[in-house]
Amino acid sequence: MGHHSCCNQQKVKRGLWSPEEDEKLIRYITTHGYGCWSEVPEKAGLQRCGKSCRLRWINYLRTDIRRGRFTAEEEKLIISLHAIVGNRWAHIASHLPGRTDNEIKNYWNSWIKKKIRKPAMSTTSSSVTTVSPPCSTAASDAGLGHHLQTPFSAAAEHQLDAFLSQSLALPPPKLGGSGGQESPPAAPLPPHCPLFMFDTSVSVSPPSSLTSPAAAHQLQHPFLTFTAAAMDDAPISYHLPPLVDGMGMGMAAMDCGGLGEEERGHDHREAGNNGQKAGRHGETAGGGL
Protein backbone atom coordinates (compact mmCIF):
# COMPACT_ATOMS: atom_id res chain seq x y z
CA MET A 1 0.00 0.00 0.00
CA GLY A 2 1.40 3.27 1.08
CA HIS A 3 4.79 4.18 2.24
CA HIS A 4 6.11 3.47 5.62
CA SER A 5 4.37 5.21 8.39
CA CYS A 6 7.53 7.09 9.06
CA CYS A 7 7.54 8.66 5.66
CA ASN A 8 3.94 9.30 4.96
CA GLN A 9 4.30 12.95 5.35
CA GLN A 10 7.41 13.38 3.34
CA LYS A 11 7.91 13.17 -0.30
CA VAL A 12 10.47 10.48 -0.21
CA LYS A 13 12.47 9.19 -3.03
CA ARG A 14 12.33 5.54 -3.80
CA GLY A 15 14.14 3.08 -5.91
CA LEU A 16 17.82 2.66 -6.39
CA TRP A 17 20.18 4.80 -4.49
CA SER A 18 22.33 7.23 -6.32
CA PRO A 19 26.00 7.59 -5.48
CA GLU A 20 25.31 11.00 -4.10
CA GLU A 21 22.76 9.60 -1.73
CA ASP A 22 25.11 6.87 -0.70
CA GLU A 23 27.78 9.36 -0.01
CA LYS A 24 25.49 11.52 2.04
CA LEU A 25 24.36 8.60 4.09
CA ILE A 26 27.83 7.25 4.61
CA ARG A 27 29.12 10.62 5.57
CA TYR A 28 26.39 11.16 8.05
CA ILE A 29 26.59 7.74 9.63
CA THR A 30 30.32 7.77 9.92
CA THR A 31 30.34 11.11 11.61
CA HIS A 32 27.20 10.96 13.67
CA GLY A 33 26.26 7.35 13.88
CA TYR A 34 22.72 6.23 13.56
CA GLY A 35 20.98 6.87 16.77
CA CYS A 36 17.55 7.32 15.34
CA TRP A 37 16.96 6.23 11.83
CA SER A 38 13.93 8.38 11.45
CA GLU A 39 16.12 11.39 11.88
CA VAL A 40 18.87 10.24 9.62
CA PRO A 41 17.32 11.23 6.30
CA GLU A 42 16.56 14.71 7.42
CA LYS A 43 19.89 15.30 9.05
CA ALA A 44 21.76 13.68 6.24
CA GLY A 45 19.92 15.67 3.68
CA LEU A 46 18.31 12.71 2.07
CA GLN A 47 14.85 12.49 0.69
CA ARG A 48 14.44 8.97 1.87
CA CYS A 49 12.59 7.45 4.72
CA GLY A 50 14.48 6.22 7.70
CA LYS A 51 13.74 2.65 6.93
CA SER A 52 15.18 2.99 3.51
CA CYS A 53 18.31 4.54 4.94
CA ARG A 54 18.63 1.81 7.47
CA LEU A 55 18.21 -0.85 4.86
CA ARG A 56 20.69 0.76 2.58
CA TRP A 57 23.23 1.03 5.33
CA ILE A 58 22.77 -2.42 6.71
CA ASN A 59 22.62 -4.23 3.45
CA TYR A 60 25.04 -2.29 1.40
CA LEU A 61 27.05 0.50 2.90
CA ARG A 62 28.22 -0.98 6.15
CA THR A 63 31.93 -1.28 6.42
CA ASP A 64 32.00 -4.86 7.49
CA ILE A 65 29.97 -6.23 4.67
CA ARG A 66 31.48 -9.13 2.92
CA ARG A 67 30.34 -9.27 -0.61
CA GLY A 68 30.80 -11.77 -3.28
CA ARG A 69 29.72 -15.30 -3.57
CA PHE A 70 29.16 -17.50 -0.61
CA THR A 71 31.86 -19.98 0.14
CA ALA A 72 31.03 -23.62 0.28
CA GLU A 73 31.40 -23.47 4.03
CA GLU A 74 29.06 -20.56 4.27
CA GLU A 75 26.59 -22.40 2.13
CA LYS A 76 26.72 -25.37 4.40
CA LEU A 77 26.43 -23.23 7.44
CA ILE A 78 23.44 -21.44 6.04
CA ILE A 79 21.74 -24.65 5.21
CA SER A 80 22.50 -26.11 8.55
CA LEU A 81 21.39 -23.08 10.44
CA HIS A 82 18.29 -22.83 8.36
CA ALA A 83 17.46 -26.37 9.23
CA ILE A 84 17.60 -25.36 12.84
CA VAL A 85 16.10 -21.94 13.00
CA GLY A 86 14.11 -21.77 9.81
CA ASN A 87 13.68 -18.52 8.00
CA ARG A 88 15.26 -16.47 10.72
CA TRP A 89 17.51 -14.75 8.34
CA ALA A 90 18.73 -12.22 10.78
CA HIS A 91 19.67 -14.95 13.17
CA ILE A 92 21.43 -16.90 10.49
CA ALA A 93 23.18 -13.77 9.36
CA SER A 94 24.39 -13.19 12.87
CA HIS A 95 26.41 -16.34 12.54
CA LEU A 96 27.84 -15.34 9.23
CA PRO A 97 29.99 -12.31 9.83
CA GLY A 98 29.76 -9.77 7.16
CA ARG A 99 26.72 -11.28 5.58
CA THR A 100 23.37 -9.63 5.74
CA ASP A 101 20.08 -11.26 6.27
CA ASN A 102 18.94 -9.93 2.96
CA GLU A 103 21.88 -11.45 1.21
CA ILE A 104 21.35 -14.79 2.83
CA LYS A 105 17.68 -14.65 2.13
CA ASN A 106 18.28 -13.88 -1.50
CA TYR A 107 20.81 -16.61 -1.71
CA TRP A 108 18.50 -19.09 -0.14
CA ASN A 109 15.63 -18.17 -2.36
CA SER A 110 17.63 -18.48 -5.51
CA TRP A 111 19.08 -21.70 -4.24
CA ILE A 112 15.61 -23.00 -3.71
CA LYS A 113 14.62 -22.00 -7.18
CA LYS A 114 17.51 -23.89 -8.57
CA LYS A 115 16.70 -26.96 -6.61
CA ILE A 116 13.07 -26.82 -7.50
CA ARG A 117 13.94 -26.42 -11.09
CA LYS A 118 16.10 -29.47 -11.06
CA PRO A 119 14.11 -31.86 -8.99
CA ALA A 120 16.34 -34.70 -8.10
CA MET A 121 17.77 -34.50 -11.52
CA SER A 122 21.35 -34.43 -10.53
CA THR A 123 20.91 -36.57 -7.51
CA THR A 124 19.72 -39.77 -9.00
CA SER A 125 22.97 -41.45 -8.29
CA SER A 126 23.45 -40.02 -4.91
CA SER A 127 21.91 -40.89 -1.64
CA VAL A 128 20.10 -37.64 -1.62
CA THR A 129 16.51 -38.49 -1.94
CA THR A 130 15.24 -35.02 -2.13
CA VAL A 131 16.62 -31.80 -3.19
CA SER A 132 13.89 -29.74 -1.79
CA PRO A 133 15.05 -27.38 0.84
CA PRO A 134 14.53 -28.43 4.37
CA CYS A 135 12.13 -25.74 5.21
CA SER A 136 11.85 -23.10 2.68
CA THR A 137 9.16 -20.62 2.16
CA ALA A 138 8.25 -22.52 -0.91
CA ALA A 139 8.13 -25.69 1.00
CA SER A 140 6.84 -24.34 4.21
CA ASP A 141 3.56 -26.02 3.75
CA ALA A 142 5.08 -29.31 2.98
CA GLY A 143 7.69 -31.49 4.46
CA LEU A 144 9.81 -29.83 7.02
CA GLY A 145 8.16 -26.53 6.84
CA HIS A 146 7.12 -26.91 10.40
CA HIS A 147 10.39 -25.38 11.39
CA LEU A 148 9.03 -22.18 10.16
CA GLN A 149 5.92 -22.40 12.14
CA THR A 150 7.52 -23.19 15.39
CA PRO A 151 8.85 -20.26 17.27
CA PHE A 152 12.52 -20.05 17.71
CA SER A 153 12.51 -21.91 20.92
CA ALA A 154 15.14 -22.11 23.54
CA ALA A 155 15.62 -25.68 22.49
CA ALA A 156 16.40 -24.58 19.00
CA GLU A 157 18.73 -22.00 20.35
CA HIS A 158 20.41 -24.62 22.39
CA GLN A 159 20.69 -26.86 19.41
CA LEU A 160 22.08 -24.04 17.42
CA ASP A 161 24.64 -23.32 20.05
CA ALA A 162 25.59 -26.94 20.11
CA PHE A 163 25.94 -26.92 16.41
CA LEU A 164 28.02 -23.82 16.42
CA SER A 165 30.25 -25.15 19.07
CA GLN A 166 30.78 -28.18 16.94
CA SER A 167 31.33 -25.95 14.04
CA LEU A 168 34.40 -24.69 15.72
CA ALA A 169 35.96 -27.86 14.58
CA LEU A 170 34.84 -27.33 11.07
CA PRO A 171 37.23 -26.55 8.38
CA PRO A 172 37.44 -22.87 8.09
CA PRO A 173 35.85 -21.08 5.28
CA LYS A 174 38.86 -21.13 3.10
CA LEU A 175 38.18 -17.79 1.80
CA GLY A 176 40.61 -18.26 -0.93
CA GLY A 177 38.39 -20.96 -2.25
CA SER A 178 38.01 -24.41 -0.91
CA GLY A 179 37.67 -27.42 -3.01
CA GLY A 180 38.23 -25.96 -6.35
CA GLN A 181 36.46 -22.73 -6.18
CA GLU A 182 37.78 -20.75 -8.94
CA SER A 183 37.16 -17.29 -7.82
CA PRO A 184 37.99 -15.81 -4.52
CA PRO A 185 34.78 -15.98 -2.67
CA ALA A 186 34.30 -12.67 -1.19
CA ALA A 187 36.12 -9.72 -2.43
CA PRO A 188 37.04 -8.19 0.85
CA LEU A 189 36.87 -4.86 -0.73
CA PRO A 190 33.86 -4.79 -2.87
CA PRO A 191 34.56 -2.75 -5.90
CA HIS A 192 31.59 -0.64 -5.31
CA CYS A 193 32.21 -0.14 -1.67
CA PRO A 194 33.23 3.29 -0.66
CA LEU A 195 36.92 3.08 -0.34
CA PHE A 196 37.31 5.93 2.00
CA MET A 197 35.64 3.88 4.63
CA PHE A 198 38.40 1.36 4.66
CA ASP A 199 41.87 1.41 5.85
CA THR A 200 43.33 0.42 2.58
CA SER A 201 46.64 -0.22 4.15
CA VAL A 202 45.47 -3.45 5.58
CA SER A 203 45.82 -6.57 3.65
CA VAL A 204 42.83 -7.49 1.68
CA SER A 205 43.66 -11.10 1.23
CA PRO A 206 40.65 -12.99 2.39
CA PRO A 207 41.89 -14.61 5.55
CA SER A 208 43.65 -11.61 6.80
CA SER A 209 40.72 -9.49 5.96
CA LEU A 210 39.13 -11.02 8.94
CA THR A 211 41.64 -9.29 11.04
CA SER A 212 41.24 -5.98 9.41
CA PRO A 213 40.09 -3.16 11.59
CA ALA A 214 36.80 -3.11 9.84
CA ALA A 215 36.23 -6.70 10.76
CA ALA A 216 38.02 -6.69 14.03
CA HIS A 217 34.88 -7.04 16.00
CA GLN A 218 34.01 -10.06 14.00
CA LEU A 219 36.80 -11.94 15.59
CA GLN A 220 34.78 -12.11 18.68
CA HIS A 221 32.20 -14.00 16.82
CA PRO A 222 32.19 -17.72 17.46
CA PHE A 223 32.05 -18.44 13.81
CA LEU A 224 35.26 -16.67 13.28
CA THR A 225 37.05 -18.23 16.11
CA PHE A 226 37.46 -21.33 14.12
CA THR A 227 38.40 -19.44 11.08
CA ALA A 228 41.35 -18.22 12.98
CA ALA A 229 42.06 -21.36 14.88
CA ALA A 230 41.28 -24.11 12.46
CA MET A 231 42.29 -22.31 9.40
CA ASP A 232 44.65 -24.89 8.18
CA ASP A 233 43.65 -28.19 6.83
CA ALA A 234 40.86 -29.78 8.65
CA PRO A 235 39.12 -32.41 6.62
CA ILE A 236 35.89 -31.43 5.04
CA SER A 237 33.57 -33.11 7.41
CA TYR A 238 30.70 -31.46 9.05
CA HIS A 239 29.18 -32.50 12.27
CA LEU A 240 25.62 -31.58 12.26
CA PRO A 241 23.15 -31.71 15.02
CA PRO A 242 20.62 -34.46 14.81
CA LEU A 243 18.02 -32.21 13.42
CA VAL A 244 20.28 -31.30 10.62
CA ASP A 245 21.46 -34.78 10.11
CA GLY A 246 17.93 -35.77 9.65
CA MET A 247 17.40 -33.37 6.89
CA GLY A 248 16.39 -35.00 3.71
CA MET A 249 18.84 -33.14 1.63
CA GLY A 250 21.65 -34.03 3.89
CA MET A 251 25.03 -32.64 3.87
CA ALA A 252 26.16 -35.24 1.46
CA ALA A 253 24.51 -33.23 -1.17
CA MET A 254 26.31 -30.21 -0.05
CA ASP A 255 29.65 -31.79 -0.17
CA CYS A 256 31.44 -31.78 -3.36
CA GLY A 257 28.55 -33.34 -5.14
CA GLY A 258 25.50 -31.46 -4.12
CA LEU A 259 26.66 -28.01 -4.68
CA GLY A 260 29.13 -29.45 -6.99
CA GLU A 261 29.71 -28.63 -10.52
CA GLU A 262 26.39 -27.16 -11.24
CA GLU A 263 26.67 -24.85 -8.35
CA ARG A 264 30.19 -24.04 -8.99
CA GLY A 265 29.11 -23.30 -12.44
CA HIS A 266 27.43 -20.26 -11.13
CA ASP A 267 30.64 -19.04 -9.74
CA HIS A 268 31.62 -17.57 -12.97
CA ARG A 269 28.32 -15.95 -13.34
CA GLU A 270 28.35 -14.60 -9.93
CA ALA A 271 31.77 -13.29 -10.33
CA GLY A 272 30.51 -11.64 -13.38
CA ASN A 273 27.54 -10.47 -11.57
CA ASN A 274 29.64 -8.86 -8.97
CA GLY A 275 31.47 -7.19 -11.65
CA GLN A 276 28.23 -6.20 -13.08
CA LYS A 277 27.19 -4.72 -9.87
CA ALA A 278 30.48 -3.15 -9.51
CA GLY A 279 29.58 -1.50 -12.69
CA ARG A 280 26.09 -0.74 -11.83
CA HIS A 281 26.80 0.52 -8.41
CA GLY A 282 30.45 0.77 -8.77
CA GLU A 283 30.17 3.85 -10.74
CA THR A 284 27.66 4.70 -8.16
CA ALA A 285 28.97 4.00 -4.77
CA GLY A 286 32.36 2.67 -5.39
CA GLY A 287 33.44 4.42 -8.44
CA GLY A 288 32.90 7.87 -7.21
CA LEU A 289 34.26 7.24 -3.83
Added chain:
DNA sequence: AAGACAGACAACCGCGACCGG
Protein backbone atom coordinates in the same frame (compact mmCIF):
# COMPACT_ATOMS: atom_id res chain seq x y z
C1' DA B 1 21.95 -10.53 -33.99
C1' DA B 2 17.90 -10.63 -31.39
C1' DG B 3 14.70 -12.23 -28.21
C1' DA B 4 13.62 -15.27 -24.28
C1' DC B 5 14.89 -17.01 -20.12
C1' DA B 6 17.14 -17.43 -15.69
C1' DG B 7 19.91 -15.82 -11.90
C1' DA B 8 21.39 -12.37 -8.70
C1' DC B 9 20.57 -8.63 -6.08
C1' DA B 10 18.60 -4.19 -4.39
C1' DA B 11 14.77 -2.31 -2.53
C1' DC B 12 9.96 -2.01 -0.94
C1' DC B 13 6.11 -3.47 1.93
C1' DG B 14 3.73 -5.09 5.86
C1' DC B 15 3.74 -6.79 10.36
C1' DG B 16 5.12 -7.57 14.99
C1' DA B 17 7.99 -6.22 18.90
C1' DC B 18 9.73 -2.82 21.70
C1' DC B 19 9.85 1.50 24.13
C1' DG B 20 8.70 5.89 25.97
C1' DG B 21 5.08 9.15 27.17
Added chain:
DNA sequence: ACCGGTCGCGGTTGTCTGTCT
Protein backbone atom coordinates in the same frame (compact mmCIF):
# COMPACT_ATOMS: atom_id res chain seq x y z
C1' DA C 1 -2.81 -0.01 30.91
C1' DC C 2 -3.01 2.30 26.67
C1' DC C 3 -1.25 4.57 22.63
C1' DG C 4 1.77 6.20 19.18
C1' DG C 5 6.29 6.11 17.18
C1' DT C 6 10.25 3.57 15.83
C1' DC C 7 12.88 -0.33 14.71
C1' DG C 8 13.87 -4.87 13.01
C1' DC C 9 12.64 -8.72 10.36
C1' DG C 10 10.72 -11.64 6.81
C1' DG C 11 8.33 -11.89 2.43
C1' DT C 12 7.96 -10.22 -1.97
C1' DT C 13 8.73 -7.59 -6.08
C1' DG C 14 11.33 -5.14 -9.58
C1' DT C 15 15.39 -4.48 -12.24
C1' DC C 16 19.52 -5.56 -14.40
C1' DT C 17 22.76 -8.60 -16.59
C1' DG C 18 24.43 -12.87 -18.52
C1' DT C 19 23.39 -17.00 -21.00
C1' DC C 20 20.96 -19.70 -24.11
C1' DT C 21 18.38 -20.68 -28.28
